[in-house]
Structures are given as C-alpha cells and as structure tokens.
Amino acid sequence: MPEQSELWEKWIPVLERELGIEMKKAPAVSQVHGIDHIHRVWKRCLHLGTKLNADLEILAAAVYLHDLGRHYIFDKAHGELSARLALPVLERIDFPPEKREGTLHAIRVHDVTFGPEQRDRLESQILYDADKMETLGVIGILRYILALYGNQPIDFILEDIEERWRGFALPETRKLAEDDYEYIKRFFHRLKKEIDPS
Numbered sequence: 001m002p003e004q005s006e007l008w009e010k011w012i013p014v015l016e017r018e019l020g021i022e023m024k025k026a027p028a029v030s031q032v033h034g035i036d037h038i039h040r041v042w043k044r045c046l047h048l049g050t051k052l053n054a055d056l057e058i059l060a061a062a063v064y065l066h067d068l069g070r071h072y073i074f075d076k077a078h079g080e081l082s083a084r085l086a087l088p089v090l091e092r093i094d095f096p097p098e099k100r101e102g103t104l105h106a107i108r109v110h111d112v113t114f115g116p117e118q119r120d121r122l123e124s125q126i127l128y129d130a131d132k133m134e135t136l137g138v139i140g141i142l143r144y145i146l147a148l149y150g151n152q153p154i155d156f157i158l159e160d161i162e163e164r165w166r167g168f169a170l171p172e173t174r175k176l177a178e179d180d181y182e183y184i185k186r187f188f189h190r191l192k193k194e195i196d197p198s
Contacts, residue, residue, distance in 0.1 A: 011057060015064035018089050022068055031146060033067040037134060041066075044130035048172055049123070058099050058123045062106035065089060066127060079111035116169055125169035132164045133173065137180030141187055154192040161185060 019038065042063045049059045068089075069081030083104045090100050106124040108114075110131055119125050135143060144157050165181050168174055 011060050014093050015060060018093060019064050022065075022085065022089065026068070033070040037067070038064055040134060040139065041127075041130045044133055044176070045126050047176070048126045048130060048170065051172060052122060052126065052170070054122045054126055055099065055102065057096065058102045058106065059126060061086075061090065061095055061099070061103045062110075062123060062127050063130075065103075066107045066110050066131065077111055077113040079108045079114065082110075083108040112163070112167065116167065119169055129168050129170050129173035132167065133177045133180065135161065135164050136177055136184050138183070140180065140184045144184075144188075154188055154195070158185070158188050158192070161188070 016035075019035065023034075042060065045059045045063050046056065048054070049056050065086035066082055067078070068085040069078035086104060086107050087100070090103060095103070102121060102123055105121060106127045109118045109124050110128050112132075119128050134140065140161070144160075148157055148160075161181070161184055165174075165177075168177070
C-alpha cells in the first residue's frame with residue numbers, strides 16, 4: 001500500500017484533473033457536490049482510513065469519483081450512475097486493476113438507497129460515513145438550505161439528519177461527528193420554532 005506522500009504525488013493530482021474533466025462534461029453541476037465537498041470528504045476519509053488501516057488508494061479514487069452521477073441527476077439514488085461513469089476514468093488513468101472493483105463498490109453503495117449490509121468492505125463504510133458527515137455541522141446547514149429549504153418542511157430535514165446519523169457504519173465516525181450532529185439539530189429545531197412559534 002502506498003504511503004500518504006505517494007498518494008499526494010501520484011493519484012491526487014490525477015484524480016483532481018479527471019474530476020475537473022468529468023464535471024465539464026456534465027449537464028448540471030451540483031453546487032453542493034463540487035470540489036470543496038470532495039476535499040472535505042477526502043480529509044475525513046484520510047483520517048478514518050489511516051486510523052482503521054484501510055486501502056488509501058481505493059479511498060482516494062472513490063472519494064474523487066463518488067458523486068459523478070450527481071452532476072447528471074438530482075437524486076439520492078446516484079451511486080450506480082456514479083460507478084458507471086467512474087469505470088472509464090479508472091481505466092483511462094490506469095488505476096490498478098485489482099483495486100477497481102473495490103473502488104467501484106464503494107462508489108456504488110455510498111448513497112442512502114443502499115442498506116448497511118451492502119457496504120461490506122471497510123472502504124465503502126468509510127466513504128459512506130465521511131460523505132454523510134457532510135450533512136452535519138455548519139456545512140450541513142448550508143447544504144440543507146441550498147438543496148432543500150423552501151422545497152421541503154423542516155421536519156423532513158430533521159428526519160433526514162436523524163436518518164443519516166443512525167446510518168453511520170463506524171463508531172469512530174460517531175465520535176468524530178457528535179458535535180456537528182448536535183449543532184445542526186439545535187439549529188433546525190430553533191429555526192422551526194422561530195418560523196412556527198405556536
């Protein structure tokens with residue numbers, strides 16, 4: 001397995017470039033699934049992956065390509081499409097063939113339409129958890145406001161937050177995310193109270 005320095009030198013620049021190419025081809029780039037989102041998810045995956053001794057090459061490729069489908073469809077069920085779009089990228093960059101299926105699996109099952117039993121590899125659990133952490137804290141508030149506020153009731157948002165919290169696969173993620181989880185819950189409960197004080 002490569003060291004972190006090798007990852008930065010070899011794969012991260014290539015994956016950054018390829019993500020940019022793919023986003024330019026996409027019909028409707030999602031503002032909440034852009035490069036800033038990818039960088040935050042990668043930071044969390046790197047932290048969890050290092051701690052849990054995961055395959056960091058698989059994680060790096062999965063992180064950079066996991067939301068390709070989001071730029072084509074606005075749907076929680078975008079993992080399959082993202083994996084289909086990721087395969088030719090992995091082939092084009094000559095990503096290690098023995099790691100492609102693990103990468104595509106993590107991408108495929110990272111959306112909430114798949115059950116936890118389908119995320120049966122460590123890298124898929126880490127990607128799922130790191131991605132869902134993005135829905136908590138201040139960033140989570142911004143994402144919910146951009147994506148759902150005004151289109152869905154606040155109770156829908158609160159239930160979505162709870163669903164994502166319950167869905168975390170790893171105890172390490174819960175420790176990492178607890179403050180952000182409490183913060184976003186307080187914010188939307190307060191917002192609900194101020195909008196409907198009765």
